[in-house]
Amino acid sequence: MRDHEDQLPGHASWPPGSLLSCLSPHIRSALLRLGATVAVSPGDRILREGEPGTHLVLLRDALAKVTVNMADGRQALLAIRVTGDIVGEISALNDTARTATVTSCGEGLISVIHKREWHPFLHDHPEAALALAKTTAARFRWANRRRIDFASYPARIRLARVLAELSMTHGERVPSGRTVGITLTQPELATLCGAAEPTIEKALRELREAAVLQTGYRQIIIRDLPGLQRFARLSNARRDWTRKAS
Template sequence: MTYAASRDADHESNWPRGSYLGRLSEAALDDLLALGRPRRFEPRDLLVRQGDTDRHTLLLLSGFTKVTATAQNGLESLLAIRLGGDIIGEMAAVGDMPRTATVTACGPVTARAVPHETLRAFLLRRPDAAVELTGIVSERLRWANNRRLEFRGYNVKERLARILVDLAASHGRPGRDGVELGFTLTQPELAALTGAAEPTVHKALKELRDAELIVTGYRTTTVRDLDRLREEARLLPSDLD
């Protein structure tokens, strides 16, 4: 797994290749990071709110956020997480629609806020960046569809393993003991992502730790054996493309 060097003094030194900023060419990245204005968010601050009609995009430079949505009956669901290198709010920016989810800072977050007209102009003059953004949107939709299918086709431990493999591929960084995710999801958050009860997720998480597939610590989770975790997730080679 490789990483893209950053060009802003106020964020992490690199971004995973799976993130939007990590996929851009050096020229496109320099162009994009010159747009908009810097923003800082404190823990529990809302970056965007479901239903709002503002249309700017946020480029996450550092930090950890969670994406949630609330149904009409008031039930809140955790949909995804977003970290440094990710783009937030692109659907509202290019699709002229209200925000479909709320994004909340889980710690200190730095970002750049780019007006929707500015983003559109950037994508028009940088078709390579537009292609990468299309790929990001497509992958997110596929990820959401896969989660729905997995609720019926796989047990909780397999679903949890699949989520951890996905996170390692998109946001993992090589560390001393394996692939470090750089964050730790709470058990309620993992339960929401896997569509399972919290005690069941607790049991599955313990089994993965006992098998030495993962290690959880303060503010980080490390995948110690990615190949074995893929086997636990029942992932086929075609699922890893």
Template structure:
């Protein structure tokens, strides 16, 4: 059996080799440039996108035009599954952060796959549960902690799932602006910037262009009141 190369917790990681192979036979391979919109909020299309080699941002816009970054999805993840399963309009926009290689599967085809493959249905349910857990945790964090601690928690979650080693620490591995980091913890940009400055002044992080380097993960974990061994929320 070939080793599972997909990141832990992703939809593809949760499938057996047999199910992954079957799923990849159901759709068309597509390649997109950075910034391409895979899914637009409000659209009625029901295609599912498997992220084979991609990093995407999930954003939503409310009635007054304010946009919020809701989540990050990586290779092995699935997006568009909610509309595929219930036929409802797209609840968010999904955009590629870099060059993206994806598998497009039509909604009815994906539903048929899940219906005849109980193990795939269970894997999808587990993915949905993880997303709900992430959303609930962010709400609890914002209600119970100051922005600095909320931000520390998100940074730890990001490096746990997407982190990339550098000469002076661990990059969060995701191209996020300070405003987008703030959105992930429900804070305004100016508040998020203040929290980032405090963490940087304490020598815990280094801020770069659309990147954050965590210089001391163990100490940041203490600030966040978490365990490095805890399951990441992302």
């Protein structure tokens, strides 16, 4: 890992939409110099729901799930965070407890940045503060889109939309198609789609029978991205956006 390079080894650039992708090279390098670099393994809790917001975390080269505890004891998957993203920044800014748990999905590197470093950095680099506001707004737009989807479409369409977006943003090409890029259990996929687990199981079966995707143990491969987009009823603009990954 080359800490202060403008891009990651094996990546053309920082992932689109991540905080690091929105920064100019010298601001990005300054941010990468903050905090302590820590290696993480699959299943490591990067942040825990309910704990004090004493610091935030930069995903230097990592993929993570954001989950919350529900009243019935289950965990709901809210979002995915990728290399170049910041997590825990809201609690660190307003001194509140964590509202979610962030868990590593694989081997990776993170930076643990304490408030005593973060606050002066934002003060001295207004560009970074503006980029943070933009990425936070994008997260709210994503959440709002999910709510609209929940109200407007049945579970099968919501599932197809989620899988198409995950494949575009996190997946990679394989001989049989394109991966989703993230290991998800059916309960996690159900909460991400806002549906009951049996409903998601049925929707996955329908997509398999249509030869749109194939599934294995905690693995989903998109075999026919245009077909998945048709199931998802994506607009032409969003079809073009996802087709770039195929």
